[in-house]
Amino acid sequence: MWKAHWTRIIENAMDFVHLPFVHRNSFGGAIGKKALEAKSVAEYEIEKTAESIKVFNRFDNIPSGFALEWHQPNLVVLKFDEMGVPVRVHLFGVPINEHQTRYILTILVLGETDEISKASIAEEFIKPVIEDKIVIESQIGEIPNTTKECNVPTDRATLLFRNWYSATRRLKVKG
Ligand SMILES: [Fe+2]
Numbered sequence: 141m142w143k144a145h146w147t148r149i150i151e152n153a154m155d156f157v158h159l160p161f162v163h164r165n166s167f168g169g170a171i172g173k174k175a176l177e178a179k180s181v182a183e184y185e186i187e188k189t190a191e192s193i194k195v196f197n198r199f200d201n202i203p204s205g206f207a208l209e210w211h212q213p214n215l216v217v218l219k220f221d222e223m224g225v226p227v228r229v230h231l232f233g234v235p236i237n238e239h240q241t242r243y244i245l246t247i248l249v250l251g252e253t254d255e256i257s258k259a260s261i262a263e264e265f266i267k268p269v270i271e272d273k274i275v276i277e278s279q280i281g282e283i284p285n286t287t288k289e290c291n292v293p294t295d296r297a298t299l300l301f302r303n304w305y306s307a308t309r310r311l312k313v314k315g
Contacts, residue, residue, distance in 0.1 A: 141236065141243075143239060144240075144279060145235075145238060150301065151283050151301055152276050153210075154216060154298050155297075156206060156208060157294045159171055162271055162272065162275060166267045167265075174202055178201050179201075180204075181199070182199055182294070184198070191212045192211045192212065193300050193301065194207070195208050197294075206223045207219040214233045217229070217230055218231065226251045226253070231245050249261050282305070285305075
């Protein structure tokens, strides 16, 4: 159980740009190091459907890629397998109340892998979750619709989520 609004957890999972910074001591560091050494430029695409947002991110000069999908309302699929790591993560933020969320994480290790390796891979993916928890629990309440923060083009996915949430909240208040 996390002491946070569920939208904070989903927003964090969609914010792929934080990986090399917040998770520099776990897998994020490896992503950033390779890209910096190769002086890569990140290219990304966002595909919005009626019920989902799909993000594709790749570097222009190294074989690395990353994709995630948000599905309404509270599921994010992290496709590390598209980055060469045979892992796919499903992450749910299940609201308990305004201040608490049940964080459900399923880590699927793809391909032929023995149980010991699976456990150690899962361990690798749990460390960043703990790093996120500290940041997310410092955020008060639900995600705002507008922000006084400086946004950059790679924030588009999280801003689309904020817009969807805000529109859905307005419908609920009207209904
Ligand atoms: Fe994170």
